[in-house]
Amino acid sequence: xxxxxxxxxxxxxxxxxxxxxxxxxxxxxxxxxxxxxxxxxxxxxxxxxxxxxxxxxxxxxxxxxxxxxxxxxxxxxxxxxxxxxxxxxxxxxxxxxxxxxxxxxxxxxxxxxxxxxxxxxxxxxxxxxxxxxxxxxxxxxxxxxxxxxxxxxxxxxxxxxxxxxxxxxxxxxxxxxxxxxxxxxxxxxxxxxxxxxxxxxxxxxxxxxxxxxxxxxxxxxxxxxxxxxxxxxxxxxxxxxxxxxxxxxxxxxxxxxxxxxxxxxxxxxxxxxxxxxxxxxxxxxxxxxxxxxxxxxxxxxxxxxxxxxxxxxxxxxxxxxxxxxxxxxxxxxxxxxxxxxxxxxxxxxxxxxxxxxxxxxxxxxxxxxxxxxxxxxxxxxxxxxxxxxxxxxxxxxxxxxx
Numbered sequence: 542x543x544x545x546x547x548x549x550x551x552x553x554x555x556x557x558x559x560x561x562x563x564x565x566x567x568x569x570x571x572x573x574x575x576x577x578x579x580x581x582x583x584x585x586x587x588x589x590x591x592x593x594x595x596x597x598x599x600x601x602x603x604x605x606x607x608x609x610x611x612x613x614x615x616x617x618x619x620x621x622x623x624x625x626x627x628x629x630x631x632x633x634x635x636x637x638x639x640x641x642x643x644x645x646x647x648x649x650x651x652x653x654x655x656x657x658x659x660x661x662x663x664x665x666x667x668x669x670x671x672x673x674x675x676x677x678x679x680x681x682x683x684x685x686x687x688x689x690x691x692x693x694x695x696x697x698x699x700x701x702x703x704x705x706x707x708x709x710x711x712x713x714x715x716x717x718x719x720x721x722x723x724x725x726x727x728x729x730x731x732x733x734x735x736x737x738x739x740x741x742x743x744x745x746x747x748x749x750x751x752x753x754x755x756x757x758x759x760x761x762x763x764x765x766x767x768x769x770x771x772x773x774x775x776x777x778x779x780x781x782x783x784x785x786x787x788x789x790x791x792x793x794x795x796x797x798x799x800x801x802x803x804x805x806x807x808x809x810x811x812x813x814x815x816x817x818x819x820x821x822x823x824x825x826x827x828x829x830x831x832x833x834x835x836x837x838x839x840x841x842x843x844x845x846x847x848x849x850x851x852x853x854x855x856x857x858x859x860x861x862x863x864x865x866x867x868x869x870x871x872x873x874x875x876x877x878x879x880x881x882x883x884x885x886x887x888x889x890x891x892x893x894x895x896x897x898x899x900x901x902x903x904x905x906x907x908x909x910x911x912x913x914x915x916x917x918x919x920x921x922x923x924x925x926x927x928x929x930x931x932x933x934x935x936x937x938x939x940x941x942x943x
Contacts, residue, residue, distance in 0.1 A: 542568045543866050546629055546643035547612075548619045550575030550603055551583055552917060553831035553851035554649035559921040560859035562611030569866065571612040574619060574631060574641065575603055580921075581672045582914055583651065584848050587702060589675035590667075591709040592683060593887070598934050599914075601921070610921070615641065622646070622803030624824055645826055645862060648813060649855075650799065652832035652846060654698070655792035655810075661769035662697075666789035669702060678788070682710070685724055685785055686717060692724045695774055695784040697766055698791030699732035700740070701883050704749060706788060708885040711756035729782060731761045731774070733791070741881060744900045745893055752885045752902075793846055795833040803827075808835050818871035819858050828862070830854040836874060844876045852917065882910045 545565070547558050550573055558573040565571060580601040581589065588594035603614035617631035617639065629641040653670040656662040667678045685692050694710060696703045707730045717723035730753065732739065736746040737753065737760065753760060765777040773783035795811035806814040806822045812835040814822050819836065821827045830836070831851040836844040844850045857874045865871055882892040890907040893900055901909075919927040 542570070543644045544570045544572065544642065545645045545647065545862065546572045546574060546641060547647045547649060548574045548629070549649035549651060549831070549833075550577060550580050550614075551649060551651045551831065551851070552848055553651075553855045554647070555580050555601075555603075556852060556855035556917070556920045557647060557649065557830070557859055558607070558612040559610045560856065561862065562607070564859065564863055565611070565866070572615050572641065572643075573603065573607060573612050574615045574617055574629065576616060576618040576634070577672055578603060578616065579672070580606075581675070582848075582917055584701075584705075585914070586669045586672070586675040587706040587709050589672065590669055590678035590682060590706060591713050592679050593709060593713065595934070595937075598930055598937070606922070619648075619650070619802075620798070622805075622827070624803050624827070627826070643826075645828070645866075647858065647862075648799075648827065648829040648833060649831045649851075650796060650833045652793040652795050652812075654702075654789050655794040656789055657792065659766055659769060659789075662766070662789050665769045665771055666697070666787045668789055669706065681786055686713070686726075687722070688724045689722045690724055691727065692785045693727040693729065693783060694786045694788070695729045695731060695782055696788045696790060697731045697774070698789065699730050699734075699737035699760070699762075700790065700792075701738070701881075703730060703732075703788070703790035704737055704753065705884050706790065707758045708753060708756055711753075711758055712886045715756075727759065728757075729759045729761055729784070731764050731766060731782070733763070733765045735763050737762075738883065741883075742893055742900065745881075745883075745891055748891050748900065748902050749883060749885060752889060752891075756886070793832060799833060810835075817873035817875075818861065819854065819874055820871060828858060830858055830874075836876070838876060839873075844874075845878070847878075847881070848913070848917075849879050850876055852920065856920070882906065882913060884910045 547554050562571045607614045617633045620632050621630040631639045654668050668674050714726035737750050738746045766774050767777045768775045800807045800811040813829040814835050815829050819828045832846040861872050880893045884890045890910045891902045892906045
């Protein structure tokens with residue numbers, strides 16, 4: 542009998558737990574350690590924060606899902622690893638500390654925003670790293686929208702998260718224009734680079750910037766934030782940007798508590814360093830994937846922090862780990878980039894394809910963005926469940942009052 546413990550119920554962890562749970566022998570056990578009770582796809586956290594997320598159809602209960610897909614949900618958060626005893630130290634919701642034995646351990650806890658030690662950023666900014674933070678953001682945004690006054694929101698970081706959040710909030714504000722009691726939002730999207738989506742092709746950045754300008758989002762490019770306080774932000778040039786709410790979505794890193802946990806090797810971004818097989822460099826029975834892992838490739842590059850990369854790594858490790866449990870050797874993970882899709886509102890998206898040689902935009906590309914989410918649902922719940930959810934979603938859109 543083998544016990545596989547997976548830490549982290551995000552895209553990578555849940556997909557791996559689902560695939561393994563449906564494939565392992567009856568005497569084997571798959572356990573998913575996750576502090577939340579429900580799964581939300583992280584690329585849609587900005588919709589939770591803006592109040593446009595469909596919680597009924599697009600979230601998933603770990604407890605019931607695990608019962609149907611062969612894994613057990615253990616609600617708790619990893620705090621340490623005892624590698625000699627092969628035990629995971631877990632902090633439970635009731636405040637107690639417990640240990641969980643494993644034969645194979647997979648760490649897939651994702652990444653968080655990097656505040657780059659900016660003074661006051663951690664204390665006075667909202668983040669979208671966890672479902673809890675996204676829900677708290679909506680509580681504050683909802684109260685702001687009901688204030689009936691002109692309000693300002695600062696968003697630091699014009700990568701995918703910051704850009705999608707700015708567009709979603711602009712759309713919500715636009716829909717409330719006819720309501721005399723609703724606040725009018727001024728949205729400042731602040732970026733240290735000279736363009737939005739700075740790590741994407743120039744043409745994609747230009748298309749995204751043009752769309753944001755149509756939404757009346759204020760773009761503050763080449764702007765670095767030196768400090769944050771309750772009233773607003775101060776740039777490196779001493780300019781004050783007052784705001785009622787402030788979001789930080791600039792850069793990513795693995796959680797600080799993950800650095801060198803259990804004596805495992807990590808890099809400057811707190812990511813666990815793994816081999817191309819996804820096994821950690823210090824322990825062949827511990828694996829890591831997703832944004833919290835530094836995964837090398839044969840050409841010397843590392844796998845980028847993308848949802849599609851997490852998905853493909855989960856599918857690969859499910860097959861490779863099953864083979865290892867049957868006495869076979871691990872196989873290397875080879876990543877091929879399938880492009881990038883960024884949603885700018887519910888009816889528009891921009892995508893890169895063919896190694897960034899092709900830039901697509903519009904409503905049909907927005908459907909592609911939805912398709913990526915549906916493929917995630919297919920992996921974790923199967924084709925029939927995914928199909929039922931698509932039909933239910935369409936019917937709800939048709940019959941639900943505006």
